Structure formats: C-alpha cells, structure tokens
Amino acid sequence: MSTKPVTAPPAEASLSRRGFFMKLGILFNGVAAIVLALPIARFLFSSITRGRGNGYLSWVGLGDVGQFPEGETRLATFRNPMVMPTDGKTVDTACWVRRVAGDQFQVFAINCAHLGCPVRWFPQSGLFMCPCHGGAYYRDGSRASGPPERGLFEYPYKIENGVLTIDAGQLPTPGDPVASMSSEKPPCA
Amino acid sequence: MRVIKKIGEWFDHRLQLAAPIREAVEHPVPRNTASWFYVFGSAALTVFILQLVTGILLALIYVPSAGEAWSSLQALNHQVALGWFIRAMHGWGSNFMVAVVLIHMVQVFLFGAYKFPRELTWIIGVFLLLMTLGMAFSGQVLRFDQDAYWGLGIGASIASRVPILGPFIVKLMLGGPIIAGATLSRFFALHVFVIPGLLIGFVGLHVLMVLKLGINEWPMPGRIVKRATYEVEYHALTKKDGAPFVPYAIWKDMFFAAFIILAVAACAFYFGPFGPTGQPDPTIIQTAPKPDYFFLWLYALLSLLPPSLETPFLLICPPLVILGLILLPFLSGEGEKSWKRRPIAVITVLMIAITLGTFTRMAQFTPWSPHMNAWSGDPVPDRYIHGTTALERQGALVFQVKQCRNCHSLGSTGGQRGPTLDSVAVRLTQDQLIRQVIQGGGNMPAYGNNLSPAETTALVAFLETLHPTTQRPARDAARDLVLTDDQPQKSGTQP
Numbered sequence: 255m256s257t258k259p260v261t262a263p264p265a266e267a268s269l270s271r272r273g274f275f276m277k278l279g280i281l282f283n284g285v286a287a288i289v290l291a292l293p294i295a296r297f298l299f300s301s302i303t304r305g306r307g308n309g310y311l312s313w314v315g316l317g318d319v320g321q322f323p324e325g326e327t328r329l330a331t332f333r334n335p336m337v338m339p340t341d342g343k344t345v346d347t348a349c350w351v352r353r354v355a356g357d358q359f360q361v362f363a364i365n366c367a368h369l370g371c372p373v374r375w376f377p378q379s380g381l382f383m384c385p386c387h388g389g390a391y392y393r394d395g396s397r398a399s400g401p402p403e404r405g406l407f408e409y410p411y412k413i414e415n416g417v418l419t420i421d422a423g424q425l426p427t428p429g430d431p432v433a434s435m436s437s438e439k440p441p442c443a
Numbered sequence: 444m445r446v447i448k449k450i451g452e453w454f455d456h457r458l459q460l461a462a463p464i465r466e467a468v469e470h471p472v473p474r475n476t477a478s479w480f481y482v483f484g485s486a487a488l489t490v491f492i493l494q495l496v497t498g499i500l501l502a503l504i505y506v507p508s509a510g511e512a513w514s515s516l517q518a519l520n521h522q523v524a525l526g527w528f529i530r531a532m533h534g535w536g537s538n539f540m541v542a543v544v545l546i547h548m549v550q551v552f553l554f555g556a557y558k559f560p561r562e563l564t565w566i567i568g569v570f571l572l573l574m575t576l577g578m579a580f581s582g583q584v585l586r587f588d589q590d591a592y593w594g595l596g597i598g599a600s601i602a603s604r605v606p607i608l609g610p611f612i613v614k615l616m617l618g619g620p621i622i623a624g625a626t627l628s629r630f631f632a633l634h635v636f637v638i639p640g641l642l643i644g645f646v647g648l649h650v651l652m653v654l655k656l657g658i659n660e661w662p663m664p665g666r667i668v669k670r671a672t673y674e675v676e677y678h679a680l681t682k683k684d685g686a687p688f689v690p691y692a693i694w695k696d697m698f699f700a701a702f703i704i705l706a707v708a709a710c711a712f713y714f715g716p717f718g719p720t721g722q723p724d725p726t727i728i729q730t731a732p733k734p735d736y737f738f739l740w741l742y743a744l745l746s747l748l749p750p751s752l753e754t755p756f757l758l759i760c761p762p763l764v765i766l767g768l769i770l771l772p773f774l775s776g777e778g779e780k781s782w783k784r785r786p787i788a789v790i791t792v793l794m795i796a797i798t799l800g801t802f803t804r805m806a807q808f809t810p811w812s813p814h815m816n817a818w819s820g821d822p823v824p825d826r827y828i829h830g831t832t833a834l835e836r837q838g839a840l841v842f843q844v845k846q847c848r849n850c851h852s853l854g855s856t857g858g859q860r861g862p863t864l865d866s867v868a869v870r871l872t873q874d875q876l877i878r879q880v881i882q883g884g885g886n887m888p889a890y891g892n893n894l895s896p897a898e899t900t901a902l903v904a905f906l907e908t909l910h911p912t913t914q915r916p917a918r919d920a921a922r923d924l925v926l927t928d929d930q931p932q933k934s935g936t937q938p
Contacts, residue, residue: 301614301625310620331726340624342510343724344592347621364728369745370596372728374815379846380893385731386597387746388811388850388860390888398888400860401750424620425596428754429603430610 310336310423311432316351316361319418327352327375327393330361335423349409350375350382351418352393359418362395363407363426370427373406382406407431467654471685475661477692480554482699483547484653488646489700490540493707494578495639497533505585507631509624509723512587516719531711534586537579539707541737544575549792555780556659558668562772564652567645569768574642576737581634583735587627588719593732595622604754622725657681658692662780669777731812739806740799746811747802810859813849817857824854831908838905841898845890853909861887868907868916875917876903 296303304310312335322328327350334345350373352360362382364372371386381398382391389400396405407426412419424432455461504523506515519526548568551557557565580598584591595617602616603609618625660680686692717735721727734742748756782789814821823839831839842848850860871879880899883889894902910916 299615301618301620302611305614305620329728334621334623336620338619338624340508340510340628342508342624343722343726344509344621344623344626346724346726348726348728364725365596365600368600370600371593371732372725372730374728376818376846376849378818378844379890381846381888383813383815383846383849385812385815386593386742388813390813392888392892399883399886401746401748401753403750403753425599425613425617425622427600427603427609427613429600429605430613 305424308424308432311421312423313412313414313419314422315414316349316418316420319353319357319413319416322351322353322359322418324353324355327377329375330418332420332422347422348372349420349422350406352395357413359411359413360395361409361411361418361420363409365407365426366402367397367404367406367428367431368400368402370425403428404431468689469687470654470657471681472658472688472692473660473680474684474686474691476658477686477695478661479695479699480550481658481692482696483543483550485696486699486703487540487543487547488650489703490536490543490707491642491646493704494533494536494540497529497536498635498639500529501533502635507585507628509587509627512585512627513719513722516586516588520716527716528711530716531714532707533582534717535707535710535714537582538736539703539710541575541579543703544572548572549796551659553782553785553788553792554659554662555668555782555785557772558778558780559670559673559772559776561652561656561659562776564649564656565772566769567649567652569765571642571645571649573765574638574645577638578634578642579735579737581630581638583738584627584630585634586717586719587723589721589723589727589730590718590732590734592622592723592725593730594734595626597732597734601757604757606758658688659780662782664779664781664783666780667778668780729815731815733806733809736803740802742809743802743806743811746809747805812858813860814858815849817848818843818846821848821856823848824856827853827909831905834901835905835908838901838903841894841902842905845893845898845902847902850887864906864909866910866914868910869914870917871906872917872919872922873903873907874919874922876906880906 314332314335316330316332322330329348330351331346331348334341334347337345348364350362350364352362354360362373366373366384366386366389368384368387368389371384373382373384373389373391375382380393382393382395384390384400384402387401389402390398391402391406392398394405395408397403409420409422411421424430426432451461501519504515504519504526506512516530519530521527551565551568584595599613599617599622602612605612614620616626616629617623618629657677660677721730733739745753745757779785823843828836828839847864848857850858852859852863853865855863867876877899879885879887880894880902881889881891883891890899907916
C-alpha cells in the first residue's frame with residue numbers, strides 16, 4: 255500500500271504537484287505584491303490625499319490693514335502655510351491686495367488665470383497685465399482681454415485684530431481655482 | 444598576445460558573448476544603406492550617451508533641493524573648474540538630441556522604414572521621442588530658476604484642465620499644494636532615474652530590432668512592400684547586394700558621431716551654458732518666463748489659439764497625435780516606400796516643419812506679449828510730436844502714461860499685442876477712435892473707467908494725427924453730409 259503512490263504515473267503526478275506549488279508560489283508573491291503596493295500607493299499619492307477637503311488651506315496674515323491705502327492695489331507677500339525643509343524661497347508667495355474702501359478688500363492671486371504666469375499691476379491704466387501670453391484684467395480682477403477665460407483668482411479674506419488675513423496654501427490653477435472657492439463668503443465688516 | 448587571447452577565451456567561455464557580437468558586427472546590410480542618410484539613429488544614440496556622461500558629471504555637484512539647486516548651478520558656472528563647460532555640453536546636448544531624434548524620425552518616415560516588418564521599431568521610436576521630450580522638459584525644471592518655476596506653473600495650469608482628474612494630477616505633479624521642494628525632487632527622480640532607465644531599456648530594444656530585422660533598404664520607387672514576400676526579398680537583397688555592417692557602413696556612423704560630439708562641444712564652448720536666469724523666488728514678479736527652444740512652438744500656440752479652443756485643443760490633440768503616430772505603421776504597413784511616390788507623406792512633413800518652424804520663430808519675439816516697460820522706456824518718436832498742438836501733445840502724454848505703448852507700437856518701438864498705430868487715423872474716424880478707446884473690444888480692454896473725458900479728448904486728438912503725409916485721415920462720409928459743403932475740411936496736421 256505504502257509503495258502505491260510512488261508507482262503511480264510519475265510524470266503527471268509530479269507535474270501537477272510541481273504545478274500546484276508554482277501556483278502557490280505565484281499566489282504567495284501576489285500577496286507580497288499587495289502588501290508592498292498598498293504602502294507604495296499611499297506614499298506616492300500622499301500629496302493628493304493630504305490635500306483632500308482643502309487640507310492644504312489655512313489663514314495666513316498679509317500685514318496690518320493700515321499698510322494698504324484705500325483705493326490702491328499693492329503687492330503683498332506671505333509664507334505658504336505648509337513648509338518642507340528643502341523648500342527654500344519657493345514658499346514665499348506674492349499676491350495683489352486691493353483695498354476697495356474701508357474694510358472691503360480684494361486679494362488676487364499673482365497667477366494669471368490663463369497659465370499661471372505672474373501678473374503685474376499698472377495703476378496708471380488700472381490694468382493687470384500678464385507678460386506671458388498677454389492676458390489683461392481690470393482693477394476688480396475681471397477679465398479685460400487676452401487668452402484668460404475668467405478673471406483673476408481671489409483669496410477669501412478676513413480682518414483679525416487689524417491684520418488682513420487670507421485663506422491660502424495652494425497654487426490656484428484654471429482647473430482648480432481653489433483661491434476663489436472659499437468655504438464661506440468673505441466676511442465683509 | 445597569447446596571454447591576451449587566453450584571457451579573452453577565459454571570459455568568453457563564461458560570458459559566451461563573442462559569437463553574438465561577431466554576428467551583429469558582420470551582419471550583411473544592403474550596400475546602398477551605407478549612406479549619410481542613415482547616420483541619424485546612431486547619432487541619437489551617441490548624443491544620448493554623451494548626455495548620460497555629462498549628466499552624471501553634473502550630479503557630482505548639483506543639489507536637487509529647491510533651496511540650494513540654484514546656488515549649486517551658480518557654483519557649477521563660476522566656482523568649479525570647467526563646470527560651466529559640462530553644463531553647456533549637457534544643455535546643448537539636450538538641444539542636439541531633440542533635433543537629431545526629430546531628423547531621424549523624418550528620415551525613417553520618408554524612407555518608409557516604419558512599414559512591415561519594422562512596425563514595432565517605429566512604435567518604440569515614438570515612445571523614445573516622447574521620453575526625449577520628457578527629458579527636455581524635466582531638465583529645464585532641474586535648472587531651477589525663474590523660467591523653471593513659472594514653467595512648472597504653466598505645466599500645472601495645463602494639467603489642471605483635464606476634466607475631473609485635473610486637480611489630482613496637479614498635486615501629484617507638484618508633490619504638494621504649491622511648486623516647492625517636493626516638486627524639484629520628483630522632477631529630479633524623473634530626469635535622473637525613471638526616464639533614463641526607460642530610455643536605456645527602450646533604446647536597447649530599438650537597436651536589437653534593427654539588428655534582428657535588418658536595416659531598412661534604400662527605397663526604390665516601384666519596389667512595393669508586401670507582407671507575404673517582403674522578408675524573402677530583403678534577405679535575397681542582402682545576399683546578392685549586401686556587405687558586412689562593419690566596416691562597410693559603420694565608418695560613416697563613426698564620422699558623424701564624432702562630428703556631433705564636436706558640434707555640441709563647439710556650441711557649448713562658444714555659447715556657454717543656459718542660465719540659470721533669476722532665482723526661483725515667487726515674490727520676484729518682474730519676470731517674463733519663456734520655455735526652452737523645443738517648446739517655443741507650444742508657447743506660441745497657447746498664445747494664438749482662441750480662448751474657447753484652448754482647453755479642448757490641449758486635451759484632445761496630443762493624444763490624437765500620439766495615437767496617429769502609433770497607428771501609422773498599421774494604416775500604411777505595405778506599399779511604396781520611396782518618398783518619390785508618396786507626395787502626401789512629403790507634404791505632411793513639410794507642413795509640420797513649416798508650422799512648427801513658424802511658431803518657434805514667432806515665439807522668439809513674442810508679438811503677443813505686452814512690453815511691460817514700453818510705456819516708461821520707449822518714448823513717442825519726436826517726428827510724431829513735431830508741429831502738434833498743445834492738446835495733441837497732451838494726448839501723446841496720455842498715450843504714454845496709460846501704458847498704451849505696452850501693446851501698441853509707434854515707429855516700430857513698443858508692444859505688438861495690438862495693431863501698430865503709425866497710421867491709425869487712416870483706418871479709424873474720430874468717432875471710431877473714441878469708441879475703441881472707451882469701450883475696447885477686439886482684444887483691447889475698455890479704458891472708459893480709466894480716462895477722464897479730457898484725457899480721452901486729448902488722446903483721440905493725438906491719434907488723429909497718426910497718418911502718413913500722403914494719406915488723408917479717415918472721415919465719416921455721413922457726417923460730411925450733415926456739415927455744410929462749403930465748410931473747409933479738416934486736413935492732417937502732420938507735416
């Protein structure tokens with residue numbers, strides 16, 4: 255009895271035995287691949303998952319309200335809320351602050367709504383002009399001419415203890431104008 | 444000598460590479476392919492190897508950190524002995540590589556080399572082209588200066604337009620919410636590990652297939668490719684009229700390889716390295732970013748497309764072009780190879796070359812960009828002010844101060860975004876000028892809110908003087924009817 259399995263058709267039996275182990279081996283490696291793939295995917299896509307639900311945005315100060323004269327548009331800079339050790343100067347961002355009147359402001363992103371180049375303000379003609387493809391905007395940020403399909407991106411703002419504060423932290427792009435998608439309407443005092 | 448032979452045999456007993464190498468070296472090629480037209484493939488490989496070597500050398504000094512990359516490039520340019528030269532070699536090598544790859548592709552296309560049985564060689568070649576362009580773009584990012592920084596912004600703005608996935612692609616591309624350290628690091632990984640690794644693998648496959656399938660024979664008008672008979676015919680040809688690749692054909696490749704390397708070195712020596720331009724500091728906004736040479740055509744296209752067409756064009760055209768290139772060998776895998784019998788192929792190449800060439804040329808002087816300093820830097824030429832009234836001079840001042848010059852040229856200085864105004868009075872009547880200034884239109888902003896009535900009057904008075912002495916200013920015929928006939932007509936005041 256005990257010798258029977260040995261004398262059984264050797265080729266096929268051993269092949270299916272080997273075949274079984276090979277399939278098991280593939281399965282085992284499949285498990286290993288999944289165990290490896292999950293953390294890799296988590297790592298690779300962390301820049302997306304972290305930003306979910308405006309996770310990158312927070313309120314940053316632009317300076318004392320007093321430094322923005324009424325009726326004028328001034329350049330302001332702020333430090334991006336999220337900073338990594340190797341970021342260097344890239345976390346310093348510029349924006350245009352227009353003090354309409356009193357506590358009524360408009361804070362525009364520096365990036366053109368066309369392809370993100372830095373727009374410049376010309377007080378004499380009351381226009382923002384983009385050096386790249388010739389986009390132009392009026393003083394209230396609305397599109398004046400050129401390739402942009404919309405007006406300048408606007409940051410939501412509020413005034414806290416006399417400091418102008420904006421909700422920022424993410425590069426506004428035509429497909430994701432996060433700067434103008436404020437969670438709440440800017441509280442105009 | 445015996446010792447060397449012995450050592451060689453020892454290695455080959457273990458490696459077993461001598462026989463396949465000899466086979467590759469001595470494989471017969473059709474005699475007429477030993478031509479200067481057939482050197483661009485090996486030239487592309489030569490430049491690629493040159494890029495690998497100079498790239499590794501640069502990596503000895505370069506720091507892929509957003510805070511230090513720019514200063515490490517400055518160190519390469521100014522502190523390290525011949526660092527500028529290695530940078531220049533790498534930069535010029537990149538331009539040469541794109542150029543040689545494109546020339547190689549055109550040659551292969553016009554010689555019908557993509558037809559049966561070399562379809563896969565062509566398809567892999569298409570991917571090699573895309574990777575070469577990927578290297579060119581990521582390389583520009585590693586030169587982490589103002590152009591690189593804002594160029595990334597442009598890339599992000601384009602990527603963001605993909606429906607639904609756009610914002611995710613942007614964050615994946617930037618490695619975070621903004622262009623910062625993580626962005627440079629991932630472009631470094633792409634430029635130094637991912638794309639070169641793929642390139643090496645694909646180049647290996649590409650060359651292997653050229654060896655296995657044989658180099659494309661010189662196309663003869665009337666010699667038709669048929670799937671059933673081509674391979675037999677090709678082997679008969681190499682047997683009847685073939686010669687060993689080495690040395691019969693390779694000497695031209697070798698000459699051209701050396702020529703290309705010397706050409707890159709000469710350009711590097713005379714023109715020096717590319718940039719870096721200003722520091723990648725986003726608070727410095729006095730910058731007009733411009734892409735590297737081989738993306739200038741895209742820069743022009745993005746300026747000239749109507750706004751409503753831009754997003755569809757950007758999202759639909761690149762996949763279509765790539766798909767078309769991949770499908771090409773399947774759509775015309777048989778038939779004539781000779782360009783002499785393929786007029787549409789020749790016209791297509793010419794059209795693409797002329798289009799890309801024109802866009803590239805235009806992007807070199809960017810007529811669509813406002814000249815940001817024209818209003819303060821380019822005065823109205825004196826001859827336009829000579830003999831004018833006080834009101835007209837005041838208008839010239841308004842013209843200057845309100846930045847009209849940034850978009851309109853006078854006497855061939857100033858921006859070219861809008862039409863040149865040297866003879867605007869011939870084209871537009873007084874009423875039309877007033878309307879255009881106040882309401883804008885036709886891609887001009889409305890100035891109604893920014894000009895007082897007095898300023899508008901002065902500006903239009905000045906614009907009305909802008910006509911050649913030989914041509915009368917435009918006038919409204921209907922208005923003439925209203926006025927009495929004997930009233931003297933106002934004539935041009937320009938001398």
